[in-house]
Amino acid sequence: MTAGRSLLALPMVLLLLGGAILPLAILVVISFWSVDFDAFELVPGFGLASWREVLGNPTYPYLIGKAVLTGSVTAGLTALAGYPIALSLLRVPQRWKSVALVVLMTPLYTGEIVRIYAWRLVLGTDGLVNGVLLGLHLVQVPVKVILFSPVSTILALVYDELPFMTLALWIALERLDLRLVEAARDLGARPLTAFVRVTLPMTSTGLCAGALAVFALSAGDLQTPNFLGGPTGATALASIDNFFGTAFDWPTASALALSLLFALGIVAAVASLLILRIGGGAVRTRP
Amino acid sequence: MAEPRAGGAGAPVLLSARGLLKRYGANPPVVAGVDFDVAERAFTTLLGPSGCGKTTILRMIGGFETPTGGTLTLDGVLLGDHPPERRPVNTVFQSYALFPHMSVFDNVAFSLTLRSGTGDVAAKVRRALDAVHMAEFGDRYPSQLSGGQQQRVAVARAMVAEPRLLLLDEPLSALDRAMRAHLQRELKDLQRRLGIAFVYVTHDQDEAFALSDTVLVMNAGRIVQAGAPEAVYRRPASSFVAGFIGGATLLPGHVTAVSEAGTTISTALGTFEAPGHPGLAQGMPASLVLRPDSIVVREGGTVQAAVRHVTFMGQGYAVDAEAQGQSLRFAAAEPPRIGTTVPLSVIGDRAYVTAPA
C-alpha cells in the first residue's frame, strides 16, 4: 500500500529533479568554472573569481537588494489593492462571478510589451495624465518625473501582478465564513479592526500564496523596469542577461543568478512564515 | 410554570420596534411592518416556521441588516443605522461563529481587548468561562470542542461584553436532544442570574415555552400573537398559532353566540361553549381549539369516537380517535381498546374558540 502510494509521487519527484534541482546543480558547478575568452569555451575547474566578483562588487548586492525591495513593495501594494477588490467580488451575484473572473484576468490577456506601451501613453510627456494636468492648468509644463522612474515601474508591476493577488485573496475570501466578520463587528470591532483581527488571519493562506506569486513575478521581471524605469531601470536580471549572453561569462552569470535566487528564496520563506503566523490557529487547527 | 416572571406587563421597556419593515427588491416583505416591545430583564422569544422573518428581525436589532422602514429604539435611543459595534447588543450566532484562529480564552477576551478601561481582562474572561462551566478550556481551540462546549463559549464571549440585550439565533439547533434540554436550563439560569434581556430565535415551540417570559409567534413576516407561553398555548390567536404550537385538535365551525360566559361555536361534532378570542362575533367562521386535556371519556359524552391509536406516554396515554371523519387527540389515564367506540365530552373552560388563520 505505502509502496504503491510512494510510486504515485514518483513523476512529481522526477519532474522536480529534472526541472529544478538539476539545472540549479548545473549553475552551481558552472559558477566555479572559468571562460577561455580566446576560444570562447567554458573551462571546467574550481575557481572563486566569479563569486568574488558577485559578492565583492557592491553593484550586485545592490541589484539583488533592489529585486527584493521591488518584489516586496509590489506584493504589499497588490495586497492593499487586492483586498478591496476581492471583497467587492464576494458580493457579485453567483451567475456574474465567471464574468468577473474574466474581467479580473484582463491584464493577463495582453502581452507585457503592450501593457508597457499603454503605460507610456498614460504617463508620458504627451500622455493622458499630463493632458489632464495641463488641461486643468495644474501644471504649466508636462510632468516628466512619473514616467521612467521607480514610480512608473512599480505602478506597472502592481497592475501586471494584481490579478494573481486578487485571485488568491478572492478564493480565500470565498472560503471565509462571513459570520465571523459579523461576530467581530458584533463584539465591538470597527470594520478595519475586524479586517485585521479576523479577515486577514483567516485569509492568510491566500495572502501568502498571492504574495509569493507576486513577489516572484515582480522581483524577476526584466522588461517592465527596462522599458519603464528609464535610468533607474537596472535589474539583477539584466546583468545576468548581459553576462550570459553578451559577455559569454557564464560563471559570473551563474554566481549572480544563484545569489539572486538564494536571496529571493530566503526572503520569500521568511515572509511566508510571518504571513502564516498571522493566521496561526486558523491554519494549525483547521479540521 | 408558576414561577414569578421578569418583564411582566409593568416592567420597563428596553427595546421597542415600531412598523419594522424589511423588503428585498420587489419581493413581498420579509418583515412586514411589525410592532413589539422587549422588557428589561425579560426572556423574549421569536417563534415561527423557517422563513417567517424571525432571524431577519434579530439581524436588524444586531445591526447586520438595515430596516427598509420603521424604527428600533433601545433604552429610548433610536438605533437608526448604527453599525453593530456601536450597539449595546451582542449576538450568539446560530453556528456560534467562534474565531477558529483564536483560543477559547482569546475568543472570550475579544471584545474586552477592543476597548480601553475594561479592567482585568483575564479575570473577566475567567468569570465568564466559569459561568458557562468552561473554565478548564481556555487554551483549547474551537475545533477541539464539542458542539455544546462551543455554544457555551459563544455565550460567554457575547456576555463578557456586558450587553444591554443578548440576541440568540437558534443557538441550540445543532445539538442533540439531551444536550439541548440541559443547555436550555443553563441558559435560563444564566439569564435570570445576570438579569440581561434575551431575545431568542427558535422554531421549536417546546424550547420557546421552556425558556420564555414572552413569546412572539411569527408567520409570513408578521407577529401573529404575543404573550406569555400559557396564553399562547391556551388561547391561540388563530388556528395558525394553534396548529404551529401543535398537539391541538381544531374543529372548524362558526360562532352562534357571544356572551359574558363564553363563546358558542357550532361544529360538525356539535355545539360547544368555551372562552373565545376577542373580536369574534355571531356568524363569524371560527375554530374550536381542543388540547389533549380538553377532551375526556365520559358516560353520556355527546361525541362518539372510534379509537384508532393508543400511545404510551409515561404518565398516561395519548389516544387518537376519529369521529365523523374528524381526528381527535386526547389524554387518558387508562388506555381504551383500539377499535372500540368511546363517548367523549369537551371541558369547555379548557377549550378555546379562535379565529381562522
Next chain:
Amino acid sequence: MSVLFTRRQTLAGIVGGVSAGLLSVERARAAVAELVWATWDSNAHPEYVEPFRKETGTAIKLSFLSSEDAQFAALKTGSAKDWDVVNPGLNGAWRYIDGKVLRPLDLARIPNRQYLYAPFKDTPKVVGKDGATYAVPYLWGLNPIVYRKDIYKDEPTYATLFDAKYKGQLAMRDYALESIGVAGLYIGIPRDQVFTMDDSQLAEAKKALIAQKPLLRTYWQTIGDLTNLFATNEVTCAFSWRVPYDALKGKMAMGMAKPKAGIFGWCDTFAIPTSTPDDKVAAAHAFGNYLLGPDYAMAIAEIGNYATASSVIRDKLSHDKQEAIFVDDMSVMNSFMWPVAPPNYSAWLKVWNEVKAA
C-alpha cells in the same frame, strides 16, 4: 560614353558570372530543395530571396534571429542543426571562427565577392588563424545620431548626448559595446582605440556615463522602443539606428548626424555552419553569391533602405536613393569604426552593469 560602356560591360560580366555560377550549382546540386537561412527579419523579406528560388529551384526557408548572442549560443550548443546559412555580425565573427562553428568558405564559388567595397573585401575579421575565410560581409549600415531638427540648430555631436542643456530628452542604447564606445569617443579616445581601451580609460568612460545618467530620459531597448520615444516627444536626440528617422521623417523634422569623431558601422556577414550537410554546401555558397548580386541588392535598397556590401548596382540607383542608403559619398567608409567585441568584453559588461546600477 566610355564610362557608360564600361558599366554595361561590367553588368554583362556580372550577369554572365552569376548565371555561370548558378548553372554549375544547379547541375551539380539539383537535389537541394531548400536552404534554411538564419538571419534578421529586416534582411530577409520573402521578395528579397524569391529570385534565387526562381533561378535555382532552391527555396530559402527563413529562420529569424532574436539576438546575436542567441545565434552564437545556438551554434555553440548545437541546438540549431537545421540552419544551413547563418548571419554573424562582422564585429563578432571572430567569436564564431574561434569557437569553430563555421566551415571555411570556398571563395571560388562566390565570384560576386569581386564587387565588394574595399573595406569589406579586405577585412581581416572574417579570416581565421589558419588563413581561411569563414564569412563574407553582405549588408551594412551605420548607426547615426538621430535628432529633431527643430530643437537642435547645429548638427549634434557625441558631446550633445552629454550636454546638461538637453537634460531629460536624451537617450542612449542599453548596450555596453555602443554606449561605452560613445563615451570613449566623448572623452577623446581616438576611434581606432576605442575598443581596446585600457582599464583607466574604461574608468574614465564609466565616470562620464554615470555623470550622463541624470540627463537621460531612458536607455532604449529596441529600435521600435526608440522610435516610439521620438514619436511621443520623450526623446529629441539619441544614439540610434536609422529606423526612427525613416519612420518619422514625414511627421516631424527629423535629422541624422554622422559625427566626425567616428561612425559606428554595422555589417552582417553570411557564413556556413559546420553542421550544414555536405550535400548542401554548394547550394549554400551559391546563395551567398546571390546575396552579393544585383537582385538582392536592388530589392533591399528599394524596400528596406539598406545597402549591400557589393557595389554591383550602386551606379544604377538615383542620387536620392544613394544618399538614403549612405552610398552617395563613399568617403563615409573612412570614418567608420567597426565595433568589435573588446578583448576585455567581460570588463566592459561589468562597467555597464555598474553604470546602470549607479
